[in-house]
Amino acid sequence: MKLDVPRLPRRVALKIGAGLLLDAAAAAAFVSLRAHADEGRVIPVEARRFKYTPSEIRLKKGETVTLAFTAIDFVHGFSAPDFGVRSDLLPGRITNVTITAKAPGRYTFLCDNFCGDHHEDMNGTFIVE
Numbered sequence: 563m564k565l566d567v568p569r570l571p572r573r574v575a576l577k578i579g580a581g582l583l584l585d586a587a588a589a590a591a592f593v594s595l596r597a598h599a600d601e602g603r604v605i606p607v608e609a610r611r612f613k614y615t616p617s618e619i620r621l622k623k624g625e626t627v628t629l630a631f632t633a634i635d636f637v638h639g640f641s642a643p644d645f646g647v648r649s650d651l652l653p654g655r656i657t658n659v660t661i662t663a664k665a666p667g668r669y670t671f672l673c674d675n676f677c678g679d680h681h682e683d684m685n686g687t688f689i690v691e
């Protein structure tokens with residue numbers, strides 16, 4: 563007995579395949595947008611000997627933000643002890659650090675990679691309101 567398996571014409575099969583791929587791409591884009599939205603607004607911060615710009619960053623209580631660091635002249639560090647985060651900031655790339663401002667107050671962040679004579683002056687403040 564011959565099994566009669568229906569076969570889709572090749573062009574239709576290709577179209578269905580492409581459609582599934584597009585759906586997968588759309589779903590992936592949606593997921594990455596969602597992930598991005600959860601990381602809050604993006605605040606660009608430049609790190610160079612011996613300062614961060616901006617050095618004062620205002621946040622709202624409960625706000626989650628992503629700090630997008632660009633190191634200009636050295637592998638600076640970023641350490642925010644009150645937020646339990648630190649990162650190396652490599653020149654030539656953007657380093658993203660996401661933090662959540664839990665309680666109002668002033669919190670210091672600082673460079674924790676020795677970067678020269680005024681390294682200890684390289685710091686900044688989060689002001690959470």
Ligand SMILES: [Cu+2]
Binds near residue numbers: 637638675676681684
């Ligand atoms: Cu530094």
